[in-house]
Amino acid sequence: MMSDTFEPKIVAFVCNWCTYTGADLAGTSRMQYPANVRIIKLPCTGRISPLFIMKALEQGADGVLVSGCHPGDCHYTAGNYHARRKYTIFREMLHFLGVEPERLFFSWVSAAEGRKWADLVAEVTDTVRRLGPRRSAWGEPVEGIAAPRLSANPVPFEAPAGTFAAQAEAMREKAKALLAGGEVGTVIGYEQGTLPGTARPAFVSTPEEVDRLVWNEHCHQNLAVYAARKPAKPGKVALVVKPCDERSLVGLLQENRLAREDVVLIGMACHGVQSEGALAPRCAACQTRTPALADPVIGEATPPTATADPRLEQIARIEQMAPAERWNFWQGHFSRCLKCYACRAACSLCTCERCLAEKAQPRWIPAPPDGAGNLSWHAVRAWHLAGRCVDCGACSAACPADIPLYLLNLKLAQVVKDAFDYEAGRDPAAAPPLTTYREDDAQEFIR
Amino acid sequence: MARVGVFICHCGENIARTVDCARVAEYAATLPGVAHAVDYRYMCSDPGQRLIETAIREHGLTGVVVASCSPHMHEVTFRRTVARAGLNPFLCEMANIREQCSWVHEDREAATAKACELVRLMVEKVKWNTALEPIHVPVTRKALVIGGGIAGIQAALDIANGGREVILVEKGPSIGGHMAQLSETFPTLDCSQCIMTPRMVEVKNHPNITLYTYAEVEKVDGYIGNFAVTIRKKARCVDEALCTGCGECQSKCPQGKLKTSVIPNEFDLGLSRRPAIYVPFPQAVPNVPVIDKEHCRYFQDGKCGVCQKVCPAKAVDFTQTDQVVTEQVGAIVVATGYDVMSSGEYGEYGGGRYPDVIDGLQFERLLSASGPTGGEVKRPSDGKVPETVVFIACAGSRDRSHGVPYCSKICCMYTAKHAMLYKHKVHHGQAYVFYMDIRAGGKNYDEFVRRAIEEEGAVYLRGRVSRLYQKDGQLIVKGADTLSGQPVEIAADLVVLATAIQARPGSDALAQMLKVPYDGYGFLSEAHPKLRPVETNSAGVYLAGACQAPKDIPETVAQASAAASKVLGLFSMEQMEREPTVSVVNERTCIGCFDCERVCPFGAIEHREIRDRRGNLLKVVSHVNEGVCAGCGACATTCRSGSIELRGYTDEQVFAQIAAVGV
């Protein structure tokens, strides 16, 4: 008889060759285990997208188990190595979003390990049963828990006197020369914005127009977002880039969105930029102050004043929260999301012609801007930028609802750095971290 | 509207004992889209299968779910069943309610409830299934073998004797590889040339084998069954059709004069000299010389031309140029072999500095009857017959700091052979062997080593050599015998280093051309270390011999024959049939980032240009070669824009199952 105790629903994604066969073996050996697991068979862990885990949580699963062949035993040689990298990041992301880590399980079960499968299912069921039902549905806040807030201490901005003006002059000269010599058809730089103390992108195509271009602490936008787009005027494009913007170009080079010779880069040595009257937090301890790829580098950089990135403390504070608090912290922010996709439009690395968010069949991301739709959108956005985001700050700056997207991006960048010793936007020849693997990649989280 | 039929099997008592099959059928009938649901004692029996066939016809079913045992057991059976009734076999799915339900749960309620859910999952999935047709790939039944060592020779002969055409491409002027350089071979001590030469001649004369020597593969396009290979035949400057192999040219070439020649003979590893026009060794196949242009006076300063004058067949042709040929083949066997680390490269133990410190292959040449000393063991410096010889095993192998970390596998055996053959030639001589461990696994191998020690009097010292220096025309070898704990010092006349076996330089470039993975040392990787030892992840490309890892001749030949049988297996069909569960790209949404290409373990992703009607390039997108794709789905998971689907496991199908769990 079914008991009155909570019977969790657990979705297990397993590979065809090892774990599915191992589960069959448990059957032929008549090993008994709880009846809570629903197996979904796929050919390989390489096919088990982390987004399936998200989908299962969205659909109400109480726990999710992913299992495949042990390293070295993959029927397709490397599927599990690729999968392991993906799970490493995705799992950390879900934790950071407040999903209870105890509900997610990863394991290697070979075709010979019927016993291991039976024991695993028993343990997983028992763990999830003890945890009880999920405390809230996907995208809904947990009731009775306040959504914590974070505040940052602004760092005053002090740009060394005269540096911006001298750089601006040199930049305009270069831009004029490029246009006059016909080397480029368009220069994309910054001009004075409508409001005082702002700057906005400017497209100039004649030497005369160049005088509009400015360079100052308000030039925070990442103009690399225009790099992979077709210019309106014939000819090449020259971009005015900060060192962090340039890193997104490295990503575009890695992903074949662009060839280096397609753009001319006017690199601006950096002193940090301003945000809300203070030094942008991402600039406080930024070490990348001189462009590395640019054709000319204009000016001398100012070294950072802070030794530690103030945002790391925010991340640490989020990590210290209990999962339910963390969950509510994010639901609080995501509930403001309008699904305007300004973050996506501002991101120079979001180059898909049709974003997954717009894919209707099947629907990866619930369309309405409600709890589930917003959470799935933000999870997918962050996931798709893992190992690619260069921390240029464009998405957070573009968000009209002030959602601190950078926290999620930065957290994932940390995970990628710690797990794979990889930093996005450094080496155009490097393989992106989620398209490669090492046989000895860490795997403590896999049982 | 879907019309799914659900068929619940009792499997005798196997399922029915714990699962109430009638109730599952009743439940299934209530699911949206289910047109028919029944339970039956044995679905896989003839009447069971007929029941399914009849239902498909009578109810006009568009999909079938058989809830019974594991699909690993009967998926093939039931797919055939539905096909007989005219339904596409890929519209049939199985819900595993035996291995993963009735056999692992005792509680009838819980098991029945779970069986209902498993059925529901599959009903939801099958609604998204689409008819898939098997992929037929034509097969060009002709093979390319790259490398003409014993591995390549064996593979080529096996395939040719199996009735299929073979193209054998050898980089050097003759086939034979390293085996042709060996004197006698362990563990039987038969003469290498004697067992090798007939094989080489057979290759030359075989009607099914086209031999390209002094040639290299430059480019490989295509995929299994359909490769196009470009081969460069380097100019020999001797017309193969005219040359009779009389050898007149070689003997008259002024660059080959015994006293003055400076051209090291590669075949003898520099222990002798050769002319500028030469056949590498007397038994070479083909027995046609080549001109080494770098050392030929005619090519260097336009004077000479003696060979052309003396050639009775008028075969010498200085104007010959490289020829590039393209061949269509269906399978490729890579047999490019190995190299030994030269004693100079290893550096330790005076290698490269002292003329009397040589490597194992050089010692083979000193032992060989056709070698530079006519088979008498004479040391290189002064031609003296060495009375004390020290052999040092693991020179560079299992040595992380100066060499390679792996074991070269064959050195223990050939060192024992060397000690033995030396004793056969120099009866009063004494051989010492420094070793780390003796690895002599194999039929009659341990016996062989013991014979060297017990019958041939070789002194085996377990320990590493710590110092080696020259003194009074001898080599002083200092080391320790770790078994007795005593230091040892030996004044030797000759030192032979068993240097590490390495991958050929350039094997990585070849591997990249063939899309075959290779390890950190350049050895090519097999598809599975246990179960697919001669296949590679590049479908249609097979491995034979030491290009995969250090190997002795018996192992090499076994692997070559295995590779040949794989090729013949492939060639037994005019068309290859492949499972249609492969990936497919949505070219409209693909942005050409080629992350899919980076993760595909099989190199199945190609670049396809999309052009407008006027031929302007619009974009380059990914394209899956169905002949190569193995259906793992790594690409589909990696593609951010959701532009790749794996047929049979599409996102829709998975989502439908996930959603069905939550109901």
Ligand SMILES: Cc1cc2nc3c(=O)[nH]c(=O)nc-3n(C[C@H](O)[C@H](O)[C@H](O)COP(=O)(O)OP(=O)(O)OC[C@H]3O[C@@H](n4cnc5c(N)ncnc54)[C@H](O)[C@@H]3O)c2cc1C
């Ligand atoms: C000192 C010594 C003693 C040995 N004694 C014994 C013994 O007594 N008994 C025994 O069983 N084994 C012995 N071996 C091992 C034996 O030599 C090997 O097992 C065997 O030669 C391997 O054959 P193979 O065809 O794989 O490679 P190889 O003999 O190396 O042949 C490879 C061939 O491929 C050609 N090639 C390379 N690259 C290309 C390319 N890109 N394109 C075209 N052609 C290419 C090469 O020119 C060569 O002809 C000994 C080895 C050594 C070093």
Ligand code: SF4
């Ligand atoms: S990963 Fe996707 S978008 Fe990128 S090339 Fe492959 S199919 Fe196209």
Ligand code: SF4
């Ligand atoms: S399914 Fe696997 S084998 Fe096929 S193209 Fe995609 S990654 Fe390559």
